[in-house]
Amino acid sequence: xxxxxxxxxxxxxxxxxxxxxxxxxxxxxxxxxxxxxxxxxxxxxxxxxxxxxxxxxxxxxxxxxxxxxxxxxxxxxxxxxxxxxxxxxxxxxxxxxxxxxxxxxxxxxxxxxxxxxxxxxxxxxxxxxxxxxxxxxxxxxxxxxxxxxxxxxxxxxxxxxxxxxxxxxxxxxxxxxxxxxxxxxxxxxxxxxxxxxxxxxxxxxxxxxxxxxxxxxxxxxxxxxxxxxxxxxxxxxxxxxxxxxxxxxxxxxxxxxxxxxxxxxxxxxxxxxxxxxxxxxxxxxxxxxxxxxxxxxxxxxxxxxxxxxxxxxxxxxxxxxxxxxxxxxxxxxxxxxxxxxxxxxxxxxxxxxxxxxxxxxxxxxxxxxxxxxxxxxxxxxxxxxxxxxxxxxxxxxxxxxxxxxxxxxxxxxxxxxxxxxxxxxxxxxxxxxxx
Numbered sequence: 024x025x026x027x028x029x030x031x032x033x034x035x036x037x038x039x040x041x042x043x044x045x046x047x048x049x050x051x052x053x054x055x056x057x058x059x060x061x062x063x064x065x066x067x068x069x070x071x072x073x074x075x076x077x078x079x080x081x082x083x084x085x086x087x088x089x090x091x092x093x094x095x096x097x098x099x100x101x102x103x104x105x106x107x108x109x110x111x112x113x114x115x116x117x118x119x120x121x122x123x124x125x126x127x128x129x130x131x132x133x134x135x136x137x138x139x140x141x142x143x144x145x146x147x148x149x150x151x152x153x154x155x156x157x158x159x160x161x162x163x164x165x166x167x168x169x170x171x172x173x174x175x176x177x178x179x180x181x182x183x184x185x186x187x188x189x190x191x192x193x194x195x196x197x198x199x200x201x202x203x204x205x206x207x208x209x210x211x212x213x214x215x216x217x218x219x220x221x222x223x224x225x226x227x228x229x230x231x232x233x234x235x236x237x238x239x240x241x242x243x244x245x246x247x248x249x250x251x252x253x254x255x256x257x258x259x260x261x262x263x264x265x266x267x268x269x270x271x272x273x274x275x276x277x278x279x280x281x282x283x284x285x286x287x288x289x290x291x292x293x294x295x296x297x298x299x300x301x302x303x304x305x306x307x308x309x310x311x312x313x314x315x316x317x318x319x320x321x322x323x324x325x326x327x328x329x330x331x332x333x334x335x336x337x338x339x340x341x342x343x344x345x346x347x348x349x350x351x352x353x354x355x356x357x358x359x360x361x362x363x364x365x366x367x368x369x370x371x372x373x374x375x376x377x378x379x380x381x382x383x384x385x386x387x388x389x390x391x392x393x394x395x396x397x398x399x400x401x402x403x404x405x406x407x408x409x410x411x412x413x414x415x416x417x418x419x420x421x422x423x424x425x426x427x428x429x430x431x432x433x434x435x436x437x438x439x440x441x442x443x444x445x446x447x448x449x450x451x452x453x454x455x456x457x458x
Contacts (some may be wrong), residue, residue: 038063038116048072053077057345076418104140106118106136117139118140119355127147195219195245196218258306260313260315267354275290275388276383289378289388292370315333317330427431
């Protein structure tokens with residue numbers, strides 16, 4: 024009989040027996056590493072498909088390269104073996120994933136995985152529903168939450184014709200199911216497509232229809248304004264679906280590398296009920312528990328915040344939650360393992376999440392009080408790079424710095440600057456985002 028996970032664990036036992044396991048190796052993985060170390064002085068096992076040196080060289084984790092874990096069958100085999108080993112050693116295995124792909128598998132296979140692991144994920148039926156963007160927008164309708172004008176097209180049906188009637192270019196096109204899109208094989212694959220013409224849209228849709236992606240393509244209006252109109256809302260809901268914390272991160276700049284579009288690289292805290300209250304309303308309406316994050320964009324045409332999507336996990340920028348004074352890994356463990364109902368937490372607001380050097384902010388963020396705040400953060404000690412940890416090894420800090428400095432070259436290549444680089448107009452911003 025296979026070993027099973029420990030039960031009836033006390034808070035005093037946790038630092039001695041807990042063994043976090045992290046799937047994936049992005050910024051959020053490193054944030055998890057720091058969170059678990061600070062909470063329990065334990066080195067998580069990080070399982071990565073590739074050797075991401077800014078994480079693998081950390082002295083605070085046990086990094087294991089396992090090619091093929093982006094295929095579900097192999098991943099489940101790896102987790103079964105690892106889970107059994109940890110349980111036989113008397114360890115309390117706590118499994119988390121970085122990215123929609125891992126979150127979806129852990130949730131769907133929760134009954135199997137929880138033979139060995141504790142998992143902080145909602146039931147798959149709910150996760151599957153709200154992470155498919157067409158359903159997300161249905162819930163927004165039910166809750167009275169604004170979102171961009173949207174139309175869906177079935178990529179699995181070759182008879183479906185693209186209809187852009189009523190839209191004005193530029194437009195946004197994106198897959199409705201990011202987990203299924205993980206497996207898609209197609210030319211010019213991107214997380215999000217900024218579309219400048221009907222010819223370009225037809226080409227993109229044709230690529231989707233010819234690929235192995237068999238879900239919907241979402242066509243959306245482009246909300247005027249640049250990256251600095253975006254907000255990332257991080258939240259944790261208790262078992263009654265009431266918020267334990269809500270953090271409004273005002274985004275100043277996103278990554279413009281084609282496969283990383285949508286990843287924020289500069290964020291500061293705000294307290295804006297225009298995004299916080301709808302996020303709480305959404306979670307209460309669907310019965311959401313645990314940690315999640317929302318993306319929204321301010322629409323200067325009518326003063327609304329239009330919600331774009333929800334991630335049912337800590338996002339890539341989850342380091343900002345730790346900067347807010349909240350150790351969300353400890354919160355998860357106490358909630359899931361100990362059954363402690365989390366109490367309301369007030370986030371700090373004395374931080375700036377900055378994954379790029381000052382030169383990038385100076386050149387690519389339009390002149391505004393938001394930019395002034397970011398520039399000041401580099402001098403007053405508030406600026407924090409999500410992979411920059413002075414306590415870590417020399418090798419990790421070297422590779423983290425390589426990652427950090429490389430951002431300058433990336434933005435030079437992929438971010439189009441209008442003739443007036445400080446022009447904050449919607450037209451200039453739309454042109455930037457479409458490149």
